[in-house]
Every structure is written in structure tokens, then in C-alpha cells.
Amino acid sequence: MADTPHTGKPLRADARRNRERVLAAAEEVFAExxxxxxxxxxxxxxxxxxxxxxxxxxxKEELVQAVFxxxxxxxxxxAETLSTADDAGAAFFAFFVRLTELSIAKHAFADVxxxxxxxxxxxxxxxxxxxxxLRAAVSTLLTxxxxxxxxxxxxxxxxVLTVMIGIARAAEQTPSDSQVLARVLDIVFDGLRPAx
Amino acid sequence: MADTPHTGKPLRADARRNRERVLAAAEEVFAExxxxxxxxxxxxxxxxxxxxxxxxxxxKEELVQAVFxxxxxxxxxxAETLSTADDAGAAFFAFFVRLTELSIAKHAFADVxxxxxxxxxxxxxxxxxxxxxLRAAVSTLLTxxxxxxxxxxxxxxxxVLTVMIGIARAAEQTPSDSQVLARVLDIVFDGLRPAx
DNA sequence: TGACAAGTCGAGTCGTCACTCATATTTTCG
DNA sequence: CGAAAATATGAGTGACGACTCGACTTGTCA
Numbered sequence: 001m002a003d004t005p006h007t008g009k010p011l012r013a014d015a016r017r018n019r020e021r022v023l024a025a026a027e028e029v030f031a032e033x034x035x036x037x038x039x040x041x042x043x044x045x046x047x048x049x050x051x052x053x054x055x056x057x058x059x060k061e062e063l064v065q066a067v068f069x070x071x072x073x074x075x076x077x078x079a080e081t082l083s084t085a086d087d088a089g090a091a092f093f094a095f096f097v098r099l100t101e102l103s104i105a106k107h108a109f110a111d112v113x114x115x116x117x118x119x120x121x122x123x124x125x126x127x128x129x130x131x132x133x134l135r136a137a138v139s140t141l142l143t144x145x146x147x148x149x150x151x152x153x154x155x156x157x158x159x160v161l162t163v164m165i166g167i168a169r170a171a172e173q174t175p176s177d178s179q180v181l182a183r184v185l186d187i188v189f190d191g192l193r194p195a196x
Numbered sequence: 197m198a199d200t201p202h203t204g205k206p207l208r209a210d211a212r213r214n215r216e217r218v219l220a221a222a223e224e225v226f227a228e229x230x231x232x233x234x235x236x237x238x239x240x241x242x243x244x245x246x247x248x249x250x251x252x253x254x255x256k257e258e259l260v261q262a263v264f265x266x267x268x269x270x271x272x273x274x275a276e277t278l279s280t281a282d283d284a285g286a287a288f289f290a291f292f293v294r295l296t297e298l299s300i301a302k303h304a305f306a307d308v309x310x311x312x313x314x315x316x317x318x319x320x321x322x323x324x325x326x327x328x329x330l331r332a333a334v335s336t337l338l339t340x341x342x343x344x345x346x347x348x349x350x351x352x353x354x355x356v357l358t359v360m361i362g363i364a365r366a367a368e369q370t371p372s373d374s375q376v377l378a379r380v381l382d383i384v385f386d387g388l389r390p391a392x
Numbered sequence: 393t394g395a396c397a398a399g400t401c402g403a404g405t406c407g408t409c410a411c412t413c414a415t416a417t418t419t420t421c422g
Numbered sequence: 423c424g425a426a427a428a429t430a431t432g433a434g435t436g437a438c439g440a441c442t443c444g445a446c447t448t449g450t451c452a
Binding site (some may be wrong): 393394395396397398399400401402403404405406407408409410411412413414415416417418419420421422 | 423425426428430432433434436439440441443444445446447448449451
Binding site (some may be wrong): 012013014015038039040049050054058059060 | 396408409410412413418419420
């Protein structure tokens with residue numbers, strides 16, 4: 001499940017271990033301070049010299065993208081798990097809720113979605129595999145929910161992704177007084193359901 | 197309508213003119229590149245030395261806040277104009293549409309809303325006047341729309357602001373292929389209307 | 393008009409950050 | 423075990439951006 005480097009050569013044992021550590025540290029650091037956090041901080045948290053970080057990820061951009069790709073994979077996992085649930089409608093809406101939770105926990109989480117879901121942004125270019133999986137997973141959730149009569153027929157995947165991004169972004173800075181967030185979700189969900 | 201400096205002293209003629217130029221240039225520059233754009237660039241665009249920018253806005257933060265406050269004032273203006281319209285429901289929804297237009301045109305426009313509308317963010321602290329006006333204006337639009345039966349009774353201002361922020365943020369990076377944006381607005385509007 | 397305060401100018405300071413590279417260390421494998 | 427290759431280290435480099443300050447210019451007002 002780890003991010004495999006582009007080269008086919010097998011990594012030395014310590015190198016593989018350090019790569020994992022760096023990636024994990026980056027995930028933490030970026031979750032707290034966003035992708036603007038310094039590479040130094042990532043190295044410190046990983047217990048590794050800064051040169052090591054750059055050996056594995058030659059550019060800060062690549063490090064950020066690797067973390068984002070990991071998050072996309074997590075989202076896809078959750079979406080795929082949900083898409084086997086009995087109640088397709090509930091599963092679809094549950095994914096939204098999960099998204100807001102993750103956005104609150106991780107700085108710049110919405111950026112992941114935005115890059116992967118909508119335009120040909122950075123993640124879309126650097127990790128086409130992951131991003132197309134995400135679109136596919138959301139599309140499946142949506143289609144199943146529509147078959148179950150839980151979501152309007154005229155809604156398509158791009159709209160859903162855009163709404164998700166919006167919700168995620170709003171959640172990112174809504175105070176944890178989530179009464180408001182719950183109400184917002186109610187509103188959006190009502191808009192997504194077939195005419196009452 | 198210009199941003200008045202805190203001091204009571206009247207500014208010298210050239211100083212007042214330069215202040216305007218700097219503010220206008222900053223509005224442009226930040227609209228294009230976001231608030232991360234350099235102060236140098238603002239000075240260049242204003243046709244002024246960098247020292248002059250710092251004389252009027254001793255900190256980059258203050259410059260950004262001044263621009264944001266100006267945008268909030270513009271929003272309030274539009275909201276107040278709309279709140280005198282005959283069709284209160286249409287006016288309320290028109291404000292959303294206007295918001296997406298502005299967000300597409302101006303980088304970091306949603307941040308303005310977010311800071312002013314929701315939490316006690318930077319703008320809320322530095323320009324309490326403007327931000328409370330915005331909340332009031334949106335509240336008026338909402339109340340009138342509800343009286344007209346165009347919006348669900350159980351929706352409150354905080355939810356509306358949060359939804360607006362989400363929409364604005366999503367609009368900020370949706371490609372100008374706005375078919376999607378229009379559909380998203382449809383969904384949200386349906387969610388805001390009374391049960392069909 | 394003259395002189396002084398207010399304002400402008402812009403080269404320079406300081407701090408931060410991504411990124412490099414020569415040296416030291418570790419792993420691997422015959 | 424003992425190279426040789428891979429990897430780690432971390433002080434150093436260069437670029438950039440916010441902010442300063444002393445010399446210079448301009449507006450104001452008696």
C-alpha cells in the first residue's frame with residue numbers, strides 16, 4: 001500500500017524504512033500546518049536529516065503530491081467499502097459526512113479532492129491512477145444511490161464532486177461547534193434527494 | 197468610500213492619492229495571485245516605491261485586511277441593494293449567484309467571506325464594523341426570503357453563510373465551464389427551499 | 393516665498409525556505 | 423569479512439520576501 005518510487009530497483013532496507021517515516025511525518029505535519037509547512041519540520045518529525053527527505057522526494061512538490069495521493073487512496077478505500085453497503089442512499093450520504101470529518105482533521109484536505117476530482121490539477125497530472133479511481137468510486141456511490149431512489153436522477157458526478165469540495169472547504173474552517181455543519185449537510189442532502 | 201486611516205490627521209494631497217493607488221493596485225494584484233503575491237508587485241503596479249506602501253500599510257497583513265474590508269463593503273452594498281427588490285426570494289438566490297461570479301473573478305474571495313462571516317478570524321478582529329454589517333445584510337436577505345415563503349423556515353444565518361463560503365470556494369477553482377456550477381447552485385437552492 | 397513637516401524613495405538588512413554536495417555511514421553480497 | 427554501492431548527514435548556497443532607514447522631494451501655510 002506504500003507509495004512505490006518510480007524506479008524499478010528495490011530499495012535498501014534502511015531507505016525503505018526512512019521513506020515510510022518521511023511520508024508519515026509529512027502526513028502529520030501537513031495535516032497540522034498545511035502544505036506550506038517547512039520541509040525541515042518534516043525531517044525533524046521523521047527523525048531524519050533534511051537531505052534524506054530530498055533524496056526520496058527530490059522536490060517539495062513531489063512530497064506534497066505523495067501525501068495527497070495517499071489521502072486520495074484512503075478516500076477511495078472508504079468509498080469502495082461504503083459502496084457495498086445494503087442501503088445505497090445512506091452510504092452515499094455517509095461519504096459526505098466522512099468527508100467533513102476528514103476535512104476538519106486535516107488541513108488542506110479539500111485541496112486533495114479539488115485536485116483529484118475536478119480539473120487537471122497537480123494530483124491529476126502526477127497521479128492519474130489514483131484520481132480516476134476516486135472519480136469512479138464516487139460515481140459508483142452516486143449511481144447506486146440513484147437506483148435506490150435516494151438521489152435525484154439528474155445529478156451527475158461532476159456536480160457531486162464540486163458540492164463535496166465546497167462542503168469540505170467550508171468544514172475546514174467552521175468552528176468545531178458542528179451544529180452548523182450538520183444543518184448545512186441537511187440542506188445539501190435535501191437538495192440532492194428527489195423532489196419531496 | 198475610501199479606507200480611512202486610523203489617525204485623525206488629514207493626509208497630504210499626494211499621500212491620499214498614493215494611498216488610493218496602492219489600495220487599487222493591491223486589489224488587482226491579490227485578485228490575480230491571491231494574498232501571497234508580493235508587496236513589491238503591488239508597489240510596482242501602483243507606480244510607487246515599496247517604502248510608500250509600507251508607510252500607508254505598516255504590515256503586509258494590514259494591506260491584505262484593507263483590501264478584504266473593501267471587498268466586504270462591496271458585498272454588503274450588493275446585499276443591501278438586493279434586499280430592496282420586490283421578489284425577496286429571487287433576491288436571496290441572486291446574491292448566491294453574484295457571489296460565485298465574484299469568487300471566480302477574484303482569488304481568495306471566499307476567504308473574505310470566511311473571515312467576515314463565520315469565526316472571529318482576522319477580518320472580524322480588524323474590521324468588526326464591516327463584518328457585522330455583512331452578517332446583518334445576509335440576515336435581512338434571508339429573513340425577507342423566508343417571509344416570502346421562498347426559503348425553509350428552519351434555516352438560520354450561520355448555515356447560510358457556511359453554505360455561501362462553500363459555494364464560493366468551490367467556484368474559485370471550478371473551470372469556467374460553468375454548466376457544473378449552475379447545476380450545483382440548483383441543488384443547493386432546492387435544499388434551501390421549503391419542502392416541495 | 394521660504395521653511396518645515398510630511399511624504400517618497402529604494403538600496404540594504406534580516407529571516408526563511410527549498411535545495412545541494414562533499415563527507416561519513418550503512419547495507420548488501422560475493 | 424571486506425569491498426563497493428547505496429544511502430544518510432547537515433552545513434552551506436541562493437533566491438525571495440517582508441520590512442527599515444537615512445537621504446531626498448514635495449505639499450502646506452504663514
